[in-house]
Amino acid sequence: MYLSRVVAGPCAALSALIEAVGVVEAARAVRECALPQALRGPTRARREIDCAERDLTAMERMGGRVVTPDDPEWPAWRMLGLSRLDSGRDQDGGVPLVLWVRGPRSLLEASERALAVVGARCSTPYGDQVTADIVSDLAAQGWTIVSGAAYGIDAMAHRAALAARTPTIAVLACGVDRPYPAEHERLLAEIADIGLVVSEYAPGVTARKHQFLARNRLIAGLADGVLVVEAGLRSGARNTVKWARRLGRPALAVPGSVNSAASIGCHRMIRDGEALLVTRSEEVIEETGPLSLPGTTTDPQDGLTGDDATVYAALPKSEPRQPAELSTHTGLPLPAVRASLVSLELAELVANSENGWHRTPSKRFASSRREPGHARRI
Incomplete structure (x- = not known):
């Protein structure tokens, strides 16, 4: 919590220091300014400010909590993609140090099957209706909707x-x-009643322009894909799509009228191969939902037992994994993980590439899917 206040947002250099020496030693180094040159500037202004106890009290007063990477509800697999971004290319792409959370749900469980829905702040009745229709269909099938609580499409997605x-x-x-x-304020209170309000910024921090761009990576990271419903040419939704692509998440866009200024951004992303055109919930699920094999149950995990089921469940949809990583995550011995990967490969449920092992797409959709100009990692 102290370090979160000091850097006020993503800081790849601080995350690297924590990874190297641990969070307690990193906090000591920041307090004493015993730091590499790359960290002295970002920590200089606020390193003497320690509001951790006050912040914790404030969160408890509002019924909230702070979630750290050590907590059971930390969405570790969701955050893993952020840890692998190139800090030189994506300066705002680091893993959040903590997440401040309001709401009764487990962040880990709520984000297991989720779609990010973003779009124009000045949405049209068409955009509002499409958003409501798609979100309602997904909600009926147990999907969590992630968005930024802004005007327009964001608000409509939350309300639906x-x-x-x-x-x-x-x-x-x-x-x-x-x-x-x-x-x-009322909308966010309703969300906190049955869902979650999340931020990497400590209580009392006001919104600033650059924080919205950094926030967008979390919207993309907490979901299985990003759907854009209406976007102007300079829409911030395109920034969220950028993060989705960086993280290997599917980016989807709904088309509008060729005469609608509110859909120019969607049309541009579709034309440039940044997003795949979708028009209804079934197409969204086809691109972002659980994988299925024809002639079998809808969930490939059905029928798997023992180590095979454990290893398959540990493979996320969007990022390849090495056997050693799977061993650490599952607690299984490395030879057992390797044996299960071979078994799953023979069952055509996983495949190996130069980046590691990954789930394979459903054959039912393989021939009909058109990639949106970039390789989608399953």
């Missing part, structure tokens, strides 16, 4: 999920105690 009494996650670019925009 709330109407279906299904969890929705609002990711803020400010403290979770500061509703932004202010007009959405």
Whole structure:
């Protein structure tokens, strides 16, 4: 919590220091300014400010909590993609040090099957209707909706999920105690009642422009894919799509009228191969949902037992994994992991590439899918 206040956002250099020496030693080094040159600038202004106890009290008062990488509800597999981004290329791409959370749900469980829905702040009735239709269909099938609580499409996505009494996650670019925009105070309170309000920024932190761009990586990272419904030419939704592509998540866009300024951004992303065109919930699920094999159950894990089931469950949809990583995550011996991977490969449920082992796509969809200009990693 102290370090979160000091850097106020993603800081790849600090994350690397924590990885190398541990969080307690990293905090000591920051307090004493015993730091590499790369960290002295980012920590200089706030290293003497320690509000951890006050922040924790504030969170408890509002019924919230702080979630760290050591906590059971930390979405470790979701965050893993952020840890692998190139800090030189993506300066705002680091893993959050902590997540400040309001709401009754487990962040890990709520994000297991989730779709990010973003779009124009000045949405049209068409965009609102499409958003409501798709979100309602997904909510009925148990999907969590992730968005940024902004005006327009974001708000409509949250409201449609709330109407279906299904969890929705609002990711803020400010403290979770500061509703932004202010007009959405009631909406955010409703989200916190049955879903989650999440931020990497400590209580009391106000929203600033650069924080929205950093926040977008968490919206993309907490979901299985990003859906854009309406976006102007300079829409911030395109930034969220950029993060989705960096993380290997599918990026999807809904087309609109060729005469609609509110859909120019969607059309440009589709034309440039940045996003795949979708028009209804079935197409969204086809691209982002659980994999299935024709002629069998809808879930490939059905029928798997023992080590095979454990290893398959540990393989995420969006990132390849090495056997050693799977061994660490599952607690299985490395030889057992390797044996299970071979067994799963023979069953055509996984495959190996130069980046590691990954789940294979459903054969039912393989011939009909058109990749949107970039390799989608399963």
